[in-house]
Amino acid sequence: xxxxAKSLFRRKEGERESETTQQxxxxxxxxxxxxxxxxxxxxxxxxSVMGGRAIDDEVLEELEExxxxxxxxxxxxxQLMEQIRVQAKKAKIQDGGSLREILHDQISAIxxxxxxxxxxxxxxxxxxxxAGVNGVGKTTTIGKLAHRFTSSGKKxxxxxADTFRAxxxxxxxxxxxxxxxxxxxxxxxxxxxxxxxxxxxxxxxEQADVVLVDTAGRLHNNPNLMNELAKIRRVTEREVAGAxxxxxxxxxxxxxxxGLHQAKQFVDKIGVSDLIITKLDGTAKGGVAVAISNELxxxxxxxxxxxxxxxLIPFNADEFVDAxxx
Amino acid sequence: MFDALSQxxxxxxxxxxxxxxxxxxxxxxxxxxxRIALLEADVNFKVVKDFIARVKEAAVGQExxxxxxxAQQLVKIVxxxxxxxxxxxxxxxxxxxxxxxxxxxxxxxxxxxxTSCGKLARILAAExxxxxxVPCDVYRPAAILQLETVGSQVGVPVFDAKGIxxxxxxxxxxxxxxRNTGRDTLIIDTAGRLHIDDALMxxxxxxxxxxxxxxxxxxxxxxxxxxxxxxxGAFHESLALTGLVLTKMDGDxxxxxxxxxxxxxxxxxKFVGTGEKLDQFERFFPDRMASxxxxxxxxxxxxxxxxxxxxQEEALKLQQKMLKNQxxxxxxxxxxxxxxxxxxxxxxxxxxxxxxxxxxKIDVNKxxxxxKWMRAMISSMTPDERDNHAILTSKRKQRIAKxxxxxxxxxxxxxxxxxxxxQMMSLMTKPGKLGKLRQLFGRAGLGDFAKSMFPGNSPKLPxxxxxxxxxxxxxxxxxxxxxxxxxxxxxxxxTASADGNRKARPKKDRKKQKAKRKQGRRKR
Ligand SMILES: Nc1nc2c(ncn2[C@@H]2O[C@H](COP(=O)(O)OP(=O)(O)OP(=O)(O)O)[C@@H](O)[C@H]2O)c(=O)[nH]1
Ligand SMILES: Nc1nc2c(ncn2[C@@H]2O[C@H](COP(=O)(O)OP(=O)(O)OP(=O)(O)O)[C@@H](O)[C@H]2O)c(=O)[nH]1
Ligand SMILES: [Mg+2]
Ligand SMILES: [Mg+2]
Numbered sequence: 001x002x003x004x005a006k007s008l009f010r011r012k013e014g015e016r017e018s019e020t021t022q023q024x025x026x027x028x029x030x031x032x033x034x035x036x037x038x039x040x041x042x043x044x045x046x047x048s049v050m051g052g053r054a055i056d057d058e059v060l061e062e063l064e065e066x067x068x069x070x071x072x073x074x075x076x077x078x079q080l081m082e083q084i085r086v087q088a089k090k091a092k093i094q095d096g097g098s099l100r101e102i103l104h105d106q107i108s109a110i111x112x113x114x115x116x117x118x119x120x121x122x123x124x125x126x127x128x129x130x131a132g133v134n135g136v137g138k139t140t141t142i143g144k145l146a147h148r149f150t151s152s153g154k155k156x157x158x159x160x161a162d163t164f165r166a167x168x169x170x171x172x173x174x175x176x177x178x179x180x181x182x183x184x185x186x187x188x189x190x191x192x193x194x195x196x197x198x199x200x201x202x203x204x205x206e207q208a209d210v211v212l213v214d215t216a217g218r219l220h221n222n223p224n225l226m227n228e229l230a231k232i233r234r235v236t237e238r239e240v241a242g243a244x245x246x247x248x249x250x251x252x253x254x255x256x257x258x259g260l261h262q263a264k265q266f267v268d269k270i271g272v273s274d275l276i277i278t279k280l281d282g283t284a285k286g287g288v289a290v291a292i293s294n295e296l297x298x299x300x301x302x303x304x305x306x307x308x309x310x311x312l313i314p315f316n317a318d319e320f321v322d323a324x325x326x
Numbered sequence: 327m328f329d330a331l332s333q334x335x336x337x338x339x340x341x342x343x344x345x346x347x348x349x350x351x352x353x354x355x356x357x358x359x360x361r362i363a364l365l366e367a368d369v370n371f372k373v374v375k376d377f378i379a380r381v382k383e384a385a386v387g388q389e390x391x392x393x394x395x396x397a398q399q400l401v402k403i404v405x406x407x408x409x410x411x412x413x414x415x416x417x418x419x420x421x422x423x424x425x426x427x428x429x430x431x432x433x434x435x436x437x438x439x440x441t442s443c444g445k446l447a448r449i450l451a452a453e454x455x456x457x458x459x460v461p462c463d464v465y466r467p468a469a470i471l472q473l474e475t476v477g478s479q480v481g482v483p484v485f486d487a488k489g490i491x492x493x494x495x496x497x498x499x500x501x502x503x504x505r506n507t508g509r510d511t512l513i514i515d516t517a518g519r520l521h522i523d524d525a526l527m528x529x530x531x532x533x534x535x536x537x538x539x540x541x542x543x544x545x546x547x548x549x550x551x552x553x554x555x556x557x558x559g560a561f562h563e564s565l566a567l568t569g570l571v572l573t574k575m576d577g578d579x580x581x582x583x584x585x586x587x588x589x590x591x592x593x594x595x596k597f598v599g600t601g602e603k604l605d606q607f608e609r610f611f612p613d614r615m616a617s618x619x620x621x622x623x624x625x626x627x628x629x630x631x632x633x634x635x636x637x638q639e640e641a642l643k644l645q646q647k648m649l650k651n652q653x654x655x656x657x658x659x660x661x662x663x664x665x666x667x668x669x670x671x672x673x674x675x676x677x678x679x680x681x682x683x684x685x686x687k688i689d690v691n692k693x694x695x696x697x698k699w700m701r702a703m704i705s706s707m708t709p710d711e712r713d714n715h716a717i718l719t720s721k722r723k724q725r726i727a728k729x730x731x732x733x734x735x736x737x738x739x740x741x742x743x744x745x746x747x748x749q750m751m752s753l754m755t756k757p758g759k760l761g762k763l764r765q766l767f768g769r770a771g772l773g774d775f776a777k778s779m780f781p782g783n784s785p786k787l788p789x790x791x792x793x794x795x796x797x798x799x800x801x802x803x804x805x806x807x808x809x810x811x812x813x814x815x816x817x818x819x820x821t822a823s824a825d826g827n828r829k830a831r832p833k834k835d836r837k838k839q840k841a842k843r844k845q846g847r848r849k850r
Contacts, residue, residue, distance in 0.1 A: 068371045071551040074362055094518045128755070134574060134602065135436025135547070164602070166440075166475035167468040174467035186390035217602075219577045254434065256368030256551025258579035279435060307465070 067203030070289035111317040114299040125203040127236045127243035132250035134217030137278035142212045144312035154209040156181040159199030161192040162216035191297045200239035220265030253279045253286035264291040278304030369582035370555040372420035372624035373589045412612035417594040420540045425510035428537045433517030433545035438573030442514040444476030458509035459484040460500040462493040463517035521560030528585045534702040545571045555590045562591040656712045658744045659704040700740045708731040
């Protein structure tokens with residue numbers, strides 16, 4: 001079965017690869033690329049919001065809609081709008097265009113409260129737990145991270161601890177092959193904790209630098225599955241000193257305000273340390289991440305901007321906000 | 327899932343004080359609150375604007391119906407508009423014309439297409455159709471294997487796409503195979519894609535042109551935010567969608583995306599995914615969803631769930647025993663088992679009217695584990711003890727505590743619940759929707775929840791009570807039946823039920839008198 005899946009994939013990989021543009025991959029170009037279709041329309045709107053217009057109620061309302069439309073949420077938006085009003089008044093700002101700058105600074109200041117640190121993977125092994133609700137891009141992100149780590153000379157072990165979803169293990173196996181890393185699986189096991197146990201032993205015996213643990217998608221309001229995740233965490237704690245070194249919550253950029261509930265629950269149950277926002281190559285702005293980062297004091301480490309192995313780039317607050325307000 | 331939203335709207339209605347007519351002035355605040363609530367629920371801001379305008383237009387100038395206040399009137403208007411916007415009546419899948427019928431699933435990455443294909447195949451097979459699953463996701467790692475696994479789990483064949491690497495070719499051959507093997511319905515799983523990916527959107531158009539599907543279903547995640555209108559809009563523009571599937575409804579997202587997607591495409595929401603398991607797929611009912619939004623609770627779905635999961639025969643036996651006062655600890659244990667079968671208490675409570683507040687107070691995790699240890703205690707008892715709890719001396723309790731690893735205090739607690747349940751049963755009266763619901767709760771051992779719905783006074787439902795109105799009043803008062811409401815409904819004050827507990831009676835009478843006094847004051 002696995003062979004078949006792999007061969008199918010290999011054949012198609014070339015095709016999808018060829019679709020990529022030759023543009024250099026900076027954070028901003030990636031994001032902009034995603035926005036190309038709505039950009040005209042959007043910048044038109046922005047033109048009317050910002051361009052040389054005197055600040056009146058209508059301008060402020062449009063600005064508010066821009067923020068709401070980017071999924072920043074009502075509370076964060078109101079807070080930002082209030083600050084803008086005060087600042088505009090204080091600085092006697094007349095022009096709508098300057099509002100954008102103020103807004104930009106405000107939002108990136110929120111994001112810079114929790115700067116992303118270079119990931120410490122000096123421990124042997126450093127255990128990184130990847131969690132999130134269903135379908136957000138956990139497994140794909142693990143493939144991309146594995147690639148990143150091997151590119152910088154680290155030895156990586158993947159752990160296939162999604163024992164629930166159909167073909168989840170095979171999916172991770174394909175990513176392991178693409179990244180050229182070891183993957184620990186357990187045939188027919190329905191017990192993720194035992195796969196994690198195996199992976200910890202394997203990582204130690206292989207003297208790996210990093211273990212990336214792929215967990216099944218689970219909704220944060222499902223107590224049983226959240227307990228299962230806590231158990232996975234405990235297994236890593238027991239088997240490797242100081243583990244887990246990072247607990248990463250993956251948030252899909254299309255997620256609305258529920259993202260905040262998700263984050264709170266995951267923080268509560270397994271102590272999240274970092275965020276990664278995926279699917280920012282679409283038209284969703286991922287604004288809920290601002291609220292999450294702010295409220296839970298979590299740094300955003302990377303963003304996912306596509307389905308290929310190198311479509312993961314380090315987070316940059318200013319560019320993120322540029323794209324948000326684009 | 328819509329709990330918080332409904333709470334907000336209820337609060338907003340409280341601010342309406344005007345009498346007589348709904349005017350632009352007196353609904354302004356309420357509309358503002360509704361706007362915020364809808365935005366917080368992730369309804370797209372443009373859709374919200376539209377919705378508010380509709381509500382306003384429908385509301386302003388309306389005479390307030392006798393027996394209602396302005397807030398209640400507005401609830402009704404908002405409810406009607408919501409039902410309308412969510413899609414009116416339920417719509418079946420289109421199976422007109424000659425088979426094989428083709429259903430295509432499309433959507434963004436990770437929305438739940440592949441899983442939904444399996445779920446739909448299961449339903450259609452159970453309805454006597456002969457589906458064939460067709461894997462057209464040749465991109466995502468192990469996507470085909472995923473569909474094959476799902477297919478085998480639901481016992482529906484999956485077209486063997488081995489050696490074919492283009493979706494168009496796969497579909498062509500699958501169609502041929504379906505004709506040859508008498509499969510009457512093709513369910514095509516496509517790769518997740520962004521609506522701005524022109525190459526991949528064109529691929530879908532090509533597929534569509536090839537097989538002219540009767541149904542193109544856009545699969546959307548209930549957790550989606552503001553972007554829902556962009557993605558759904560673009561898919562609709564490219565493909566002329568025929569319907570929507572809303573997944574991950576088992577989460578606590580308020581699901582405003584449902585409104586957004588519906589209003590931007592105009593397509594009916596046909597199914598909702600309520601879990602990862604392949605039988606967690608349900609038809610979508612706009613009216614249920616709307617009452618959920620407004621805090622009425624999804625009563626109908628709840629009744630169905632209870633009916634499906636609970637062993638009705640066993641439950642009936644238990645109920646009769648209770649009514650005859652022969653209910654023993656053994657029976658109690660059995661009914662706890664039934665509660666367990668209903669699954670996650672959390673989602674259950676989310677469906678109940680007026681439960682949003684209670685839900686915040688009850689530690690559901692604790693409740694769930696309580697079920698387990700209560701049963702453990704009972705199983706540590708001797709048959710005699712289980713038969714007659716009256717013989718449980720403190721010495722016996724100590725033994726049981728040891729045997730089950732709990733404290734005597736906890737045993738007493740369990741016994742108290744047992745007694746309460748016996749009592750609750752006597753309150754489960756009268757047929758009819760509400761009565762039936764309470765009966766079902768009671769049978770399932772959910773007496774306590776029923777009690778929280780009708781706190782303190784559990785009045786008998788007299789014949790001819792307007793149940794819809796009753797539900798409305800209940801939800802406006804956080805599930806409590808106020809004296810005012812009872813008056814409006816023409817119900818007598820709280821009375822002890824015929825077979826009610828004797829000791830309780832005087833207290834209830836006092837309450838009744840108090841309620842009457844209150845009414846009197848109001849009249850003056
Ligand atoms: N466009 C885009 N798609 C992505 C990105 N990251 C992941 N995906 C796609 O999203 C879908 C789901 O990704 P997975 O990695 O399987 O998600 P998951 O969280 O592991 O899913 P479960 O294990 O089922 O909960 C796949 O189709 C991925 O190709 C991204 O950054 N951009
Ligand atoms: N809790 C819950 N999870 C669901 C539901 N429907 C799907 N899922 C989960 O969501 C994740 C993604 O589902 P898939 O069916 O793989 O999604 P997809 O749209 O086919 O994904 P791609 O093919 O990568 O675009 C999986 O983990 C599913 O188990 C649902 O109704 N509730
Ligand atoms: Mg996964
Ligand atoms: Mg799929």
